[in-house]
Amino acid sequence: MGTALIALGGNVGDPAVTMQQALSWLDHHPRLQVVAVSRVFSTVPVGTYAGGGFVNAAARLATDLPPLDVLDLLQEAEQRAGRERTLHWGPRTLDLDLIGYDDLVLSHPRLQIPHPACWYRRFVLDPLAEVASDWQHPVLQLSVAELLDRLRPRPLPITLDLPGILQQELQSALSTAFPGQLKICEPGEQSALSLTTKASACVRAIPVDPASSAAALVELVRAALDEPRPLP
Known part of the structure; x- marks a missing residue:
């Protein structure tokens, strides 16, 4: 079984409930199991049209599905939650991103693994550190914990x-x-x-x-x- 890491987020309706419902639906798939789920975090909206504050989480999945099939499932879960893709970085009921899949590096018209922005986004890294702190970014050769530590200093x-x-x-x-x-x-x-x-x-x-x-x-x-x- 492979390990898929996903990021969850939303800021429309009750996102925490929506995320839990999506994870429950994914967990019922015969070839996918939700192994670990982070706490839910409050995060700032990113983007001019993002709307109000977001909540975010992360999950670790065990699956023998190939990455594009996992992506299809994530997008189906978004649709089931009423996701409408009208604005880039706009408000959303549910956002599910495939962040990593084992140590795979993939560049496909529909999917890039690891997610190209995961290494500097705190709304991804903070939840991800709770379920996969030791996972190593296969391009940067840094763990989630190390990526997070790089962003902590102020200034x-x-x-x-x-x-x-x-x-x-x-x-x-x-x-x-x-x-x-x-x-x-x-x-x-x-x-x-x-x-x-x-x-x-x-x-x-x-x-x-x-x-x-x-x-x-x-x-x-x-x-x-x-x-x-x-x-x-």
Whole structure:
């Protein structure tokens, strides 16, 4: 049996109940078993149109299904929960992401494993650490616990390697949005993450479209700075 790691989230209706119902439905599949589930965490919304606060969790599954079949099941569970895909980073009843599958590295038009943004998103890492802290990111060669520890320091050291005007706009926007929470590193300094438009960037960088707005990039950093809180 393989091990699949999934992230769960939502901010419409009663997401905690919706997530539990989805996990129960998945657990009844003859070729999939829910092995461990994290606590439910309160997290900040990420994205201009995300809506109100989110709740997030993670689960470890045992399955002999191939990754794309697991993805199909996750999307079916989302549909059963009334998920509507109208806005990118919009409000949602249920969001299920396949974060990792054993030590597999997969690039497919429908699915990338490991999830390309899992390594810097606190709303993924904090719950995931409760069910798979030792799982090692097969590209970064760091465990979930190690990835999480990299994001804990305050101010958080980050590197910006962007075209001139975008760099200036983002530095100003970050200072306004997160006063005292970030240290902008000089080139060559060690940092927890970097944002860059360079295609040859290291694997620990967030790739940025040169046409991105500073406001959109602020939301990427927000995901790294959040400090999720377990719900009672």
